[in-house]
Amino acid sequence: MKKRSFLSLGMMAAALAFILSGCSPVTLTSWKNPKVNEQISKVVVWGMFKKLEYEKPFEDAMVAYLNSKGMKAITALTFLNPTVKYEYADLERMIDSVGADGILIFSYKSTDKEKDYVPVSTSIYPDYYYNYYGYYNWYFPYYGPGYNVVTSGGYWTTTTIVHLTANLYGNFKDELLWTAQVSITDPDYIDTAATEIAKSVFKDWSKNGILKFK
Numbered sequence: 001m002k003k004r005s006f007l008s009l010g011m012m013a014a015a016l017a018f019i020l021s022g023c024s025p026v027t028l029t030s031w032k033n034p035k036v037n038e039q040i041s042k043v044v045v046w047g048m049f050k051k052l053e054y055e056k057p058f059e060d061a062m063v064a065y066l067n068s069k070g071m072k073a074i075t076a077l078t079f080l081n082p083t084v085k086y087e088y089a090d091l092e093r094m095i096d097s098v099g100a101d102g103i104l105i106f107s108y109k110s111t112d113k114e115k116d117y118v119p120v121s122t123s124i125y126p127d128y129y130y131n132y133y134g135y136y137n138w139y140f141p142y143y144g145p146g147y148n149v150v151t152s153g154g155y156w157t158t159t160t161i162v163h164l165t166a167n168l169y170g171n172f173k174d175e176l177l178w179t180a181q182v183s184i185t186d187p188d189y190i191d192t193a194a195t196e197i198a199k200s201v202f203k204d205w206s207k208n209g210i211l212k213f214k
């Protein structure tokens with residue numbers, strides 16, 4: 001009897017690995033201004049990106065997460081027109097009007113692409129690994145060993161890493177409170193990436209004592 005080949009299992013394993021890695025990992029390196037002890041409770045999230053289709057979902061997702069953690073957050077697009085160049089006094093007045101004590105600004109820095117080769121690997125499994133009938137089918141009548149060969153790898157993968165700069169300014173004294181270099185790997189969707197970034201930002205703010213809950 002011809003032994004079955006389960007080559008497709010390698011492809012299935014690769015697909016599963018891709019699905020499981022769908023959560024984009026974020027790295028964040030921050031600096032807190034030691035000369036400023038100002039804390040924030042309501043923040044304006046401002047994505048200073050070149051395209052509105054990037055800015056809106058990014059700000060919306062960031063704000064949704066921060067609000068879910070007990071903060072008061074608002075998108076810059078709620079009250080700012082992205083096609084208008086505002087004077088400093090006008091911006092101050094508009095930010096004051098929404099009661100914000102902090103302004104969190106994100107800007108795009110760069111994108112890196114890295115290619116890695118996944119070498120071919122072959123694993124051999126006894127046929128009965130799959131079900132009891134396979135065990136019986138292979139072993140009857142001589143009960144000799146039967147095996148399946150599973151092959152995976154043999155392809156190139158490309159990793160995309162997007163780098164952003166995040167700056168948090170206090171509205172009370174107009175000083176830089178906190179800054180961070182943020183990198184996210186293989187972001188599939190802007191809103192998903194923004195949520196993951198928001199998690200890292202909130203965690204870092206909590207650690208650095210930047211948050212003030214009323």
